[in-house]
Amino acid sequence: MDGTRIALASSYGLPAREVERAFERGLRFFFWGALRRADFGGAVRRLARRGRDGMTLAIQTFARSPWMLRPSIELARRQLGVDVIDVLGLGFWNVPPPRAIVDAALRCKQRGLVRSLVVSCHARPTFEALLAEPAYDGVMARYNAAHTGAEREVFPAAVARGRRVLAYTATRWGTLLREGAAPPGEAQPRGADCYRFVLSHPAVTTCLAGPKDAAELDGVLEALERGPMREDELAWMRRVGAHVRAQKDMPAPPRPAAVWDHARGIARELWERGFTEGLVSRFNK
Numbered sequence: 001m002d003g004t005r006i007a008l009a010s011s012y013g014l015p016a017r018e019v020e021r022a023f024e025r026g027l028r029f030f031f032w033g034a035l036r037r038a039d040f041g042g043a044v045r046r047l048a049r050r051g052r053d054g055m056t057l058a059i060q061t062f063a064r065s066p067w068m069l070r071p072s073i074e075l076a077r078r079q080l081g082v083d084v085i086d087v088l089g090l091g092f093w094n095v096p097p098p099r100a101i102v103d104a105a106l107r108c109k110q111r112g113l114v115r116s117l118v119v120s121c122h123a124r125p126t127f128e129a130l131l132a133e134p135a136y137d138g139v140m141a142r143y144n145a146a147h148t149g150a151e152r153e154v155f156p157a158a159v160a161r162g163r164r165v166l167a168y169t170a171t172r173w174g175t176l177l178r179e180g181a182a183p184p185g186e187a188q189p190r191g192a193d194c195y196r197f198v199l200s201h202p203a204v205t206t207c208l209a210g211p212k213d214a215a216e217l218d219g220v221l222e223a224l225e226r227g228p229m230r231e232d233e234l235a236w237m238r239r240v241g242a243h244v245r246a247q248k249d250m251p252a253p254p255r256p257a258a259v260w261d262h263a264r265g266i267a268r269e270l271w272e273r274g275f276t277e278g279l280v281s282r283f284n285k
Contacts, residue, residue, distance in 0.1 A: 140167075170209065
């Protein structure tokens with residue numbers, strides 16, 4: 001499968017050696033997103049020196065002031081050692097961004113700092129307005145076996161307008177992987193199953209994946225190798241998704257170590273750099 005169909009996200013602490021292993025296995029899309037982890041960024045920098053052609057590099061900004069946009073991009077370019085960022089994501093806009101934000105992003109594109117713009121949103125009704133805005137080359141939308149509303153409310157409009165779709169939360173924050181996620185007597189999904197389900201929809205250009213370790217990365221790489229699901233597999237995942245959706249109180253798996261790591265990262269960044277755009281982004285993961 002095309003190595004840009006899955007984007008490897010930086011927020012969950014995947015070590016640099018595993019980022020490089022993903023590249024060796026054919027993955028070519030790297031999303032240095034909500035948490036710009038230095039280890040992840042260092043690996044991407046080394047990989048870009050070896051083979052920038054064919055790689056897709058994306059960053060995300062949660063800037064709410066136009067003047068914060070370019071410094072965020074320039075910092076990423078310097079840290080990754082690249083001249084241009086392929087995809088700039090405007091993060092978490094449940095209402096359309098102000099015109100000043102859009103224009104600032106377009107100026108960065110016109111100056112050759114970024115090649116394309118996407119906008120992420122959690123409120124599906126807003127996508128109609130976002131997709132009507134010609135500034136965006138694509139959108140980021142929540143989509144998984146338990147959250148299929150985008151199939152009706154986002155994907156048709158995106159396809160009609162020729163926009164790319166980056167889908168996130170493929171595992172529904174891990175709840176699709178929990179014991180009891182599947183209906184009685186059915187197989188439990190794995191990470192690879194969740195990613196393959198998302199990749200099976202023809203409107204989805206890229207599926208974001210946020211593995212935290214080698215074992216979780218194995219599931220990402222399996223999905224990349226196996227590609228979309230058969231019809232019987234899709235039907236099974238939809239049954240799982242409906243079962244999980246019906247259990248409204250099913251929480252995401254506990255990740256206490258990740259919570260403490262997140263808190264330590266915030267404290268360290270405040271001490272070393274002060275209040276930065278990168279720090280702002282941590283509160284919008």
